[in-house]
Amino acid sequence: MFVTFEGCEGVGKSTQLKLLRDYLERTGQDAVYVREPGSTDISEQIRSIILDPKNRDMTPETEALLYAAARAQLVSSVIRPALDAGRTVICDRYIDSSVAYQGYARGLGREAVERVNAFAMRTAMPDVTVFIDLRPSAAFRSVSRNDRLEMEALAFHDKVYEGYLAQAAASAGRFVLVRPEKDRADTHRKIVAALRERGAIK
Ligand code: TYD
Numbered sequence: 741m742f743v744t745f746e747g748c749e750g751v752g753k754s755t756q757l758k759l760l761r762d763y764l765e766r767t768g769q770d771a772v773y774v775r776e777p778g779s780t781d782i783s784e785q786i787r788s789i790i791l792d793p794k795n796r797d798m799t800p801e802t803e804a805l806l807y808a809a810a811r812a813q814l815v816s817s818v819i820r821p822a823l824d825a826g827r828t829v830i831c832d833r834y835i836d837s838s839v840a841y842q843g844y845a846r847g848l849g850r851e852a853v854e855r856v857n858a859f860a861m862r863t864a865m866p867d868v869t870v871f872i873d874l875r876p877s878a879a880f881r882s883v884s885r886n887d888r889l890e891m892e893a894l895a896f897h898d899k900v901y902e903g904y905l906a907q908a909a910a911s912a913g914r915f916v917l918v919r920p921e922k923d924r925a926d927t928h929r930k931i932v933a934a935l936r937e938r939g940a941i942k
Contacts, residue, residue: 741940742823742864744834747872748901752920752927756872757832759928760935769942772822775832777810780817786810800846804853807838808860815864823864828940835861836869836907844903845896868940870931871908873917875901 747753757773764771777787789795790806811834822829835857843853876897908915916934921927935941 741868742819742829742831742866743935743940744831744836744866744869745872746833746836746840746869746904748874748876748897748904750876751872751874752924753832753872755924756870756927756931757830759924760830760931763928763932764941767942769828771828771830772818773830773832774814774818776814776834776837777807778814780813782813783810786813800842800848803846804838804842804848804856807842808856811835811838811857812860815861819864820862831866834866834869836871836904839907840900840903844906845899850903850906866914868916868935868938869911869914870916870918870934871904872927873904873919 745753745757761771761773776783777790778784786806786809790798790803790810819829819831835854838853838857839850842848843850877894908917916931916938918927918930918934921930932941
C-alpha cells in the first residue's frame with residue numbers, strides 16, 4: 741500500500757506522521773517512510789534549490805519541474821522498489837502537493853502539472869491520501885516563516901487549500917479528509933481508524 745499525507749502548512753501534518761510511525765512501530769508493522777521533496781541524495785539537493793530564499797525569481801514552470809524531478813528520483817530509487825517488495829510506503833507530501841501548490845496556487849493548472857508528473861511518477865500513484873483538512877487562515881499563526889514558500893502571502897495558501905479540496909473531490913475514492921481535533925491524540929485515532937478501514941494498516 742502506498743499512503744500519502746497532505747495538507748497546508750502548519751496543520752500538524754508532521755506531528756500526525758510521527759504519531760502514525762510510533763503506532764506502526766509499536767504494533768510491529770513494517771513501513772518505509774519518506775518525505776517530499778527529498779529522501780534521496782539527489783532529491784535533497786533539488787529540495788535545497790527549490791526552498792532557497794535566494795531563488796525568488798524561480799518561475800512556476802521551473803518549480804514544478806524541480807518538484808517532479810525530485811519525485812522521479814524518489815520513485816525510482818525508493819518508492820517503486822519498496823512497493824514491488826510488498827512493503828507499505830508512507831510519504832509526507834506527493835503529487836497532490838504539486839497539483840495544489842503549482843497547479844492551483846501558482847496557476848499552472850491541474851492538467852499541466854499532472855502531465856509532467858505522470859512522466860515523473862509513472863505508475864506510482866497513492867492508494868490512500870490522508871488530507872489534514874484545515875484552512876490556512878486557521879493554522880497560519882503557528883507556522884515558522886523561514887523558507888521561501890512559507891513567506892508567501894496567506895492568499896497563496898488559501899489557493900493551495902482550495903486546490904486540495906478540488907483534488908479531493910476529483911479523486912474522492914483515494915482521499916480521506918481528516919479535520920484536526922483540539923487534542924492531537926484524537927486526530928491520530930481518526931487517522932488510524934481511516935487507514936485500518938481501507939486496509940492500508942492493521
Ligand atoms: P516542508 O518544509 O517539507 O513543508 P511541510 O513541513 O509543510 O511539509 O517544505 C515543503 C514545501 O514544498 C511546502 O511548502 C510545500 C511545497 N511543495 C510544493 O509546492 N509542491 C510539491 O510538489 C511538494 C512535494 C511540496
